[in-house]
Amino acid sequence: MKMRKIFLAMVAIFLFAGTAFAAPNAAELKKMSTFISNFTELGFLNVTASHIARPGHYADAVFFGVWHNYVNNYHATIAQCHVENCQYGGLTIKAADAERSVKRYFGVSVKMNKSANHVGQLFHYADSKFHFEGADGDTTYYAKITKLEINSDNTNIYTARGIIFNADVPSEIYGDFTAHFKSQMWQGKKTYVLIDIRTRQR
Numbered sequence: 285m286k287m288r289k290i291f292l293a294m295v296a297i298f299l300f301a302g303t304a305f306a307a308p309n310a311a312e313l314k315k316m317s318t319f320i321s322n323f324t325e326l327g328f329l330n331v332t333a334s335h336i337a338r339p340g341h342y343a344d345a346v347f348f349g350v351w352h353n354y355v356n357n358y359h360a361t362i363a364q365c366h367v368e369n370c371q372y373g374g375l376t377i378k379a380a381d382a383e384r385s386v387k388r389y390f391g392v393s394v395k396m397n398k399s400a401n402h403v404g405q406l407f408h409y410a411d412s413k414f415h416f417e418g419a420d421g422d423t424t425y426y427a428k429i430t431k432l433e434i435n436s437d438n439t440n441i442y443t444a445r446g447i448i449f450n451a452d453v454p455s456e457i458y459g460d461f462t463a464h465f466k467s468q469m470w471q472g473k474k475t476y477v478l479i480d481i482r483t484r485q486r
């Protein structure tokens with residue numbers, strides 16, 4: 285009897301919210317946390333898609349596009365540089381691969397056709413590729429969503445809140461984030477695209 289009451293109460297909440305969509309389940313929430321972690325693992329704890337879209341922030345776009353693939357798609361996208369005595373580093377990536385990642389994660393088209401210097405790290409552009417040097421990053425941060433709201437006017441827009449934690453020491457919490465993002469279809473799969481993320485350090 286008690287279970288039934290709880291069930292009816294839940295049904296009432298969903299009807300009350302006027303929902304024609306399914307609330308995200310645990311697996312989808314985990315997917316969303318992974319999506320947010322794609323930014324935080326590269327140190328993008330405070331960023332907006334409109335920031336990445338500005339020509340003056342080209343180096344941020346290149347850094348995200350190259351480093352996302354360096355961390356997540358190394359074997360598919362990163363190649364050894366075959367230019368003899370190349371002074372720009374031992375690795376290359378097609379600029380198109382970096383562009384694609386920025387488009388997928390920020391929903392922004394950035395034409396990558398020139399070199400970029402991101403906080404002292406050089407991405408040298410030549411022949412449709414970036415030449416760069418690999419590196420081990422500092423602390424890697426991941427995100428975990430603890431609260432998700434679905435926009436009542438547009439059910440494809442989400443507001444997520446949660447924690448940013450040290451990927452190697454998950455009990456070490458760096459801060460609290462709020463992120464807005466949308467769902468999208470990407471190459472036939474449902475994925476997400478960032479609007480913005482803000483983080484407050486604890």
Ligand SMILES: [Zn+2]
Pocket residue numbers: 365366367370371372373374375376415416
């Ligand atoms: Zn090279």
